[in-house]
Amino acid sequence: MNVLSCSINTLNGLYDLSGVEVGQHFYWKIGGFQVHGQVLITSWVVIAILLGSATLAVRNPQTIPTGGQNFFEYVLEFIRDVSKTQIGEEYGPWVPFIGTMFLFIFVSNWSGALLPWKIIQLPHGELAAPTNDINTTVALALLTSVAYFYAGLTKKGLGYFGKYIQPTPILLPINILEDFTKPLSLSFRLFGNILADELVVVVLVSLVPSVVPIPVMFLGLFTSGIQALIFATLAAAYIGESMEGHH
Amino acid sequence: MANTIMSSSKTLITSPPTPNPKSPPPQPTTLPIIPITKPQFRLSTKSIAAVAAAVVSATPLPSLAEEFEKAQLFDFDLTLPIIAAEFLFLMFALDKLYYSPLGNFMDKRDAEIKEKLSSVKDTSSEVKQLEEQAAAVMRAARAEIAAALGKMKKETAAEVDAKLAEGRKKVEAELQEALANLEKQKADTIKSLDSQIAALSQEIVNKVLPVN
Numbered sequence: 014m015n016v017l018s019c020s021i022n023t024l025n026g027l028y029d030l031s032g033v034e035v036g037q038h039f040y041w042k043i044g045g046f047q048v049h050g051q052v053l054i055t056s057w058v059v060i061a062i063l064l065g066s067a068t069l070a071v072r073n074p075q076t077i078p079t080g081g082q083n084f085f086e087y088v089l090e091f092i093r094d095v096s097k098t099q100i101g102e103e104y105g106p107w108v109p110f111i112g113t114m115f116l117f118i119f120v121s122n123w124s125g126a127l128l129p130w131k132i133i134q135l136p137h138g139e140l141a142a143p144t145n146d147i148n149t150t151v152a153l154a155l156l157t158s159v160a161y162f163y164a165g166l167t168k169k170g171l172g173y174f175g176k177y178i179q180p181t182p183i184l185l186p187i188n189i190l191e192d193f194t195k196p197l198s199l200s201f202r203l204f205g206n207i208l209a210d211e212l213v214v215v216v217l218v219s220l221v222p223s224v225v226p227i228p229v230m231f232l233g234l235f236t237s238g239i240q241a242l243i244f245a246t247l248a249a250a251y252i253g254e255s256m257e258g259h260h
Numbered sequence: 261m262a263n264t265i266m267s268s269s270k271t272l273i274t275s276p277p278t279p280n281p282k283s284p285p286p287q288p289t290t291l292p293i294i295p296i297t298k299p300q301f302r303l304s305t306k307s308i309a310a311v312a313a314a315v316v317s318a319t320p321l322p323s324l325a326e327e328f329e330k331a332q333l334f335d336f337d338l339t340l341p342i343i344a345a346e347f348l349f350l351m352f353a354l355d356k357l358y359y360s361p362l363g364n365f366m367d368k369r370d371a372e373i374k375e376k377l378s379s380v381k382d383t384s385s386e387v388k389q390l391e392e393q394a395a396a397v398m399r400a401a402r403a404e405i406a407a408a409l410g411k412m413k414k415e416t417a418a419e420v421d422a423k424l425a426e427g428r429k430k431v432e433a434e435l436q437e438a439l440a441n442l443e444k445q446k447a448d449t450i451k452s453l454d455s456q457i458a459a460l461s462q463e464i465v466n467k468v469l470p471v472n
Contacts, residue, residue, distance in 0.1 A: 047337045056346055060350050071358055082362075085358065092359075093363075109354065117350060147333070147334050147335070148340040149339070149340075151336070153347060156347060
């Protein structure tokens with residue numbers, strides 16, 4: 014009995030090293046409201062990374078780009094390409110939205126996979142990718158909803174709501190339902206993927222602490238990028254859909 | 261595992277805790293066998309054992325949810341609007357720092373390159389014009405040279421002719437002189453021969469006809 018409990022204790026010690034905390038939050042209180050501090054901290058880091066690298070690379074643009082500028086020009090062309098294929102010729106004003114969506118989600122996801130957040134100990138909860146929290150993904154999804162409503166209303170005025178009875182008024186409930194399922198699917202897809210990814214890595218690390226989790230980590234990096242691209246592409250597709258004419 | 265995660269989300273479970281008299285109160289101290297020291301949800305053997313034991317001891321799910329009250333997966337609060345505001349801030353900041361400046365720069369560069377390309381096409385016609393001009397200059401120069409050559413040839417021919425005529429005249433004069441000299445010598449010789457002939461014939465006559 015003694016030996017058993019002793020071995021269980023050492024096992025506990027091992028597992029505690031790679032323990033995963035799901036749904037644990039580092040709460041801050043702001044004016045009577047609760048805030049997830051770890052999400053805000055990591056999102057600030059992500060924003061700082063984005064703004065810092067963009068400022069450094071674009072500070073003094075050269076006609077013949079080198080290094081960082083080259084990379085950022087490539088990224089901008091990529092974003093423009095995504096926006097153009099989804100929205101069409103009037104994609105110009107939406108490049109900042111789509112681009113920020115893509116870059117923020119991408120850097121957030123990769124920061125969760127690449128930055129050693131776990132080194133920094135919090136009194137409660139742990140630092141992880143900001144997209145690991147449902148608040149972040151829902152915020153982004155709701156912003157997307159607002160964006161495509163704004164796009165449709167500015168383009169077509171109140172005639173935008175005519176699309177709800179297209180092609181027949183019978184589809185009205187389904188068309189209205191779509192406005193709820195779009196942000197729901199957007200947010201839960203991203204949240205679920207990132208959370209599951211981190212969970213799989215943590216569980217695998219706790220089971221086999223070497224070599225074996227590495228392919229899964231690479232898979233995680235891949236899914237993270239794909240999720241960012243999917244989110245941005247779908248946001249652009251929704252905006253383009255609400256801007257295109259229904260005739 | 262999935263059960264616990266789902267149960268850890270308070271918002272998902274809407275059913276109120278069943279008033280089961282057998283269910284233990286949510287305090288961990290009432291479970292003397294399983295010491296749950298902290299209300300955290302950890303993937304440790306301890307917590308797994310605790311969860312298993314709790315499930316085995318027929319604890320209804322809601323009370324478990326209360327036990328893991330702090331573990332909230334679907335916990336919406338002020339983080340959501342703050343993240344939205346941060347995103348909007350990031351969007352405007354990146355637009356000012358990245359998309360607009362670099363995009364304008366790239367567009368300007370594209371326009372410049374296009375302009376340069378079209379201007380290169382323009383210079384090709386200019387080059388043609390210049391080539392024509394050069395050909396005209398060459399033609400003029402050739403004509404000039406040909407004219408000069410012809411003139412020179414004519415001049416030299418005239419000179420040569422003049423020299424030739426002069427030489428011919430000289431030669432003719434000399435010839436005339438020589439002929440005159442010859443004539444004179446001939447006449448002289450004939451004259452002297454005549455006198456000799458008379459003397460000789462006299463002598464012959466004298467020899468042939470012996471006079472007395």
